[in-house]
Amino acid sequence: MALQMTKHAMPEQDAQVRAHNFDEVALGYDEETAIAEANRCLSCPNPRCVQGCPVQIDIPGFISKMKTGDFDGAIGVINESNALPAICGRVCPQENQCEMHCVLGIKGEPVAIGRLERFAADRALAAKNEVKPITYAADAKKVAIIGSGPAGLSAAGELAKMGYKVTIFEALHKAGGVLSYGIPEFRLPKEKVVKVEIDNLKKLGVEIEFNSVIGKLYTVDELMEEEGFSAVFIATGAGLPSFMHIAGENLNGVYSANEFLTRCNLMKAYKFPEYHTPLKVGKNVAVIGGGNVAMDAARTSLRLGAEHVYIVYRRSEKELPARLEEVHHAKAEGIDFKLLNNPVEILGDDNGNVEKLRCIKMELGEPDDSGRRRPVAVAGSEFNLDVDTVIVAIGQGPNPLVQSTTPDMQTNKRGNIVADEETGATSKPGVFAGGDIVTGAATVILAMGAGKKAAAAIDEYLKNK
Amino acid sequence: MNKILKKELLSPSVWLFEIEAPRIAKKAEPGQFLIIRTNEEGERLPLTIADFNREKGSVTIVFQEVGAGTSLLAQLNEGECILDVVAPLGKKTHIEKNMGTVVCIGGGIGVAPIHPIARGMHEAGNKVISIMGAKNKDILILEDEMRAVSDEVLITTDDGSYGIKGFVTTALQQIIDRGEKINEVVAIGPVVMMRSVVEATRPYNIKTVVSLNPIMVDGTGMCGGCRVKIGDEIKFACVDGPEFDGHLVDFAGLLSRQRMYKDKEKVESDHVCNLTKIKEVL
Ligand SMILES: Cc1cc2nc3c(=O)[nH]c(=O)nc-3n(C[C@H](O)[C@H](O)[C@H](O)COP(=O)(O)OP(=O)(O)OC[C@H]3O[C@@H](n4cnc5c(N)ncnc54)[C@H](O)[C@@H]3O)c2cc1C
Ligand SMILES: Cc1cc2nc3c(=O)[nH]c(=O)nc-3n(C[C@H](O)[C@H](O)[C@H](O)COP(=O)(O)OP(=O)(O)OC[C@H]3O[C@@H](n4cnc5c(N)ncnc54)[C@H](O)[C@@H]3O)c2cc1C
Ligand code: SF4
Ligand code: SF4
Ligand code: FES
Numbered sequence: 001m002a003l004q005m006t007k008h009a010m011p012e013q014d015a016q017v018r019a020h021n022f023d024e025v026a027l028g029y030d031e032e033t034a035i036a037e038a039n040r041c042l043s044c045p046n047p048r049c050v051q052g053c054p055v056q057i058d059i060p061g062f063i064s065k066m067k068t069g070d071f072d073g074a075i076g077v078i079n080e081s082n083a084l085p086a087i088c089g090r091v092c093p094q095e096n097q098c099e100m101h102c103v104l105g106i107k108g109e110p111v112a113i114g115r116l117e118r119f120a121a122d123r124a125l126a127a128k129n130e131v132k133p134i135t136y137a138a139d140a141k142k143v144a145i146i147g148s149g150p151a152g153l154s155a156a157g158e159l160a161k162m163g164y165k166v167t168i169f170e171a172l173h174k175a176g177g178v179l180s181y182g183i184p185e186f187r188l189p190k191e192k193v194v195k196v197e198i199d200n201l202k203k204l205g206v207e208i209e210f211n212s213v214i215g216k217l218y219t220v221d222e223l224m225e226e227e228g229f230s231a232v233f234i235a236t237g238a239g240l241p242s243f244m245h246i247a248g249e250n251l252n253g254v255y256s257a258n259e260f261l262t263r264c265n266l267m268k269a270y271k272f273p274e275y276h277t278p279l280k281v282g283k284n285v286a287v288i289g290g291g292n293v294a295m296d297a298a299r300t301s302l303r304l305g306a307e308h309v310y311i312v313y314r315r316s317e318k319e320l321p322a323r324l325e326e327v328h329h330a331k332a333e334g335i336d337f338k339l340l341n342n343p344v345e346i347l348g349d350d351n352g353n354v355e356k357l358r359c360i361k362m363e364l365g366e367p368d369d370s371g372r373r374r375p376v377a378v379a380g381s382e383f384n385l386d387v388d389t390v391i392v393a394i395g396q397g398p399n400p401l402v403q404s405t406t407p408d409m410q411t412n413k414r415g416n417i418v419a420d421e422e423t424g425a426t427s428k429p430g431v432f433a434g435g436d437i438v439t440g441a442a443t444v445i446l447a448m449g450a451g452k453k454a455a456a457a458i459d460e461y462l463k464n465k
Numbered sequence: 466m467n468k469i470l471k472k473e474l475l476s477p478s479v480w481l482f483e484i485e486a487p488r489i490a491k492k493a494e495p496g497q498f499l500i501i502r503t504n505e506e507g508e509r510l511p512l513t514i515a516d517f518n519r520e521k522g523s524v525t526i527v528f529q530e531v532g533a534g535t536s537l538l539a540q541l542n543e544g545e546c547i548l549d550v551v552a553p554l555g556k557k558t559h560i561e562k563n564m565g566t567v568v569c570i571g572g573g574i575g576v577a578p579i580h581p582i583a584r585g586m587h588e589a590g591n592k593v594i595s596i597m598g599a600k601n602k603d604i605l606i607l608e609d610e611m612r613a614v615s616d617e618v619l620i621t622t623d624d625g626s627y628g629i630k631g632f633v634t635t636a637l638q639q640i641i642d643r644g645e646k647i648n649e650v651v652a653i654g655p656v657v658m659m660r661s662v663v664e665a666t667r668p669y670n671i672k673t674v675v676s677l678n679p680i681m682v683d684g685t686g687m688c689g690g691c692r693v694k695i696g697d698e699i700k701f702a703c704v705d706g707p708e709f710d711g712h713l714v715d716f717a718g719l720l721s722r723q724r725m726y727k728d729k730e731k732v733e734s735d736h737v738c739n740l741t742k743i744k745e746v747l
Contacts, residue, residue: 217553351721
């Protein structure tokens with residue numbers, strides 16, 4: 001039988017229907033399709049796909065088990081390298097990672113590695129495989145983790161399995177970091193996926209102290225000197241929202257994407273007034289930016305009842321940093337992409353509410369440092385978009401709370417913590433860091449990879465101490 | 466979960482809660498605040514830490530029932546627990562020795578957060594003149610507590626039912642006019658009151674610190690919802706403040722942003738009100 005050159009399609013909710021609900025968009029393969037898709041894999045002896053995966057999952061290894069319907073075996077292989085596969089299968093930018101390198105991609109579409117990973121993981125979640133609690137030695141050393149995003153969670157899991165007593169300190173009232181407050185329900189279900197993965201960690205014996213802002217409640221030094229932690233892993237993410245510093249940014253109706261998504265996801269404003277946190281979405285919304293965060297804010301606006309939602313992005317379609325699948329989904333749902341446009345001012349009415357977004361057209365000039373062609377403004381091309389809500393999604397920086405209270409730990413000029421790429425070691429002995437707080441806003445899987453590497457390095461450090 | 470150790474009605478619709486919170490009590494300083502979530506559906510409510518007792522391991526809040534969030538909180542009883550309390554948030558008040566004469570102004574419920582600041586200033590050996598303002602005598606709170614930590618106390622009421630008839634600025638002007646050398650003013654209260662205080666001290670170039678209360682979500686610098694314009698800069702009140710140099714604050718912007726959810730708040734409090742009624746019927 002000739003090899004099918006395209007991926008098996010993933011069933012999804014109809015675009016017109018899903019644009020008005022918060023249920024998951026992509027529904028996942030059924031068993032038959034999963035096996036058929038697995039059979040597209042050539043089990044390359046020298047698998048290029050693995051190089052593209054930041055945690056180096058044995059991709060042909062797990063897929064070959066799926067070919068025979070051995071899904072338990074498949075998840076076993078995946079779990080050797082990835083503690084949160086149900087999440088990665090959903091949110092990894094596969095087209096830039098594993099799938100980009102797959103040989104099938106040369107002539108046709110690559111194997112749908114992410115979808116297969118998701119299938120195996122979802123099946124295991126549904127089976128509720130028992131997690132065996134760990135029996136800790138009486139003199140087990142204590143490790144503190146700051147932040148419960150993917151970096152913190154993966155480090156916690158690894159360290160617990162090594163026999164360390166792990167406490168995660170989390171500033172918010174819920175665990176998961178961006179997985180809980182940032183990425184919306186329709187892309188990453190909270191109860192079904194995120195909570196289950198976190199509960200499994202708790203079953204291992206990992207403790208999570210919520211409402212604990214490190215830098216305020218305890219400093220890193222206090223954790224080590226007074227609270228009895230032998231090592232600390234800092235995984236506080238890139239939580240500080242950037243604004244554009246243009247006129248009108250303080251008007252009512254202007255949100256950072258963080259505020260908008262936090263109100264909706266963490267505080268469940270989409271269930272207002274049953275949940276009490278309000279969120280105002282007007283009729284016409286402009287989201288500024290072109291990454292995953294912008295797509296999420298735009299699609300969330302639509303689901304909250306906006307009639308017309310624009311994405312305003314200063315470069316062209318090719319440069320959109322969002323996952324390909326999210327761009328496709330957003331378009332299908334009716335998001336209006338205003339590409340090669342840059343906002344210059346937000347105009348308000350007499351009551352301080354947003355009325356218009358003034359933009360200027362852009363064209364692509366010479367390549368810049370990042371190798372992408374630099375957008376340049378077209379003189380005299382300003383125009384106004386009639387909008388009542390503006391959501392700024394142009395990036396996030398590092399929150400300085402921990403760094404500013406840990407003066408002997410080195411940071412770079414952007415405020416990120418300086419840490420060894422392989423070990424996460426910072427300039428302060430016993431203190432490690434990883435994820436977005438070190439790299440700047442990146443991806444879930446890179447943050448998890450950093451957590452895993454740091455766990456190994458912390459083990460090494462504590463054994464030699 | 467933090468247990469309510471004491472619940473007291475200070476004046477109509479103004480409550481004082483003493484909450485068990487040993488970790489927070491150890492760290493809290495005057496000027497800082499906490500964020501409370503009463504129940505799973507509730508909002509995150511920012512409230513100033515009005516007092517703390519390090520030995521007992523407790524913190525005190527004083528709040529006014531103004532809408533859904535605060536009335537849900539007010540329904541909790543002594544011995545019951547608050548779901549989440551996160552603190553200490555924000556920067557502490559700048560207090561040191563030899564600051565000279567400090568005028569501490571508390572308007573309405575603002576007296577509660579000004580109290581630990583006045584006490585701190587007093588303990589550091591500064592001369593503390595306190596001004597307490599209220600609409601009328603019946604809703605004045607914490608008078609004895611303020612007298613205990615001040616060298617002089619002036620009280621103003623809008624209707625003249627107690628102390629000086631007028632606003633806190635009336636008393637402030639009297640102090641200025643009598644030739645008292647004021648080194649610093651700290652004012653906490655309704656935004657319009659703080660704005661009037663700032664306008665009263667501006668001509669005399671008296672350093673004036675105010676505590677801002679924009680709408681907040683996380684309180685850790687993550688959402689930017691609490692942004693305020695201070696001079697030419699945008700600051701996040703939860704981490705860069707809540708106290709700022711009053712002469713640089715854009716009060717008009719602050720007032721406008723605070724009104725953001727006015728219409729939604731009505732829907733919310735009707736909803737909570739109905740729930741309460743249902744509870745009463747059952
Ligand atoms: C809206 C959105 C969509 C995204 N979509 C994708 C996607 O589709 N695919 C993808 O791969 N990546 C995506 N990303 C990026 C990805 O989520 C991040 O790179 C990843 O979450 C970083 O993980 P982290 O563990 O370093 O930090 P975070 O997930 O940011 O977690 C940090 C945690 O630390 C806590 N914290 C911070 N400061 C303190 C403190 N002082 N004390 C205690 N706790 C503290 C925070 O509350 C938070 O819970 C998206 C990001 C956003 C915002
Ligand atoms: C740093 C800080 C410290 C505070 N300290 C105290 C305190 O010690 N005692 C006290 O009684 N109140 C304090 N507040 C104000 C208090 O948080 C609000 O009154 C409360 O959030 C209102 O919630 P609600 O649901 O009861 O009312 P809502 O119905 O939601 O709102 C009622 C009114 O309060 C305004 N409001 C709503 N949310 C906020 C908010 N987060 N901040 C300011 N105004 C708001 C609205 O514009 C409206 O006019 C403080 C606020 C901040 C930011
Ligand atoms: S973790 Fe991400 S990059 Fe690695 S195989 Fe899975 S989907 Fe691909
Ligand atoms: S490169 Fe593609 S075909 Fe080869 S093993 Fe990896 S997934 Fe299979
Ligand atoms: S409350 Fe979110 S940044 Fe201040």
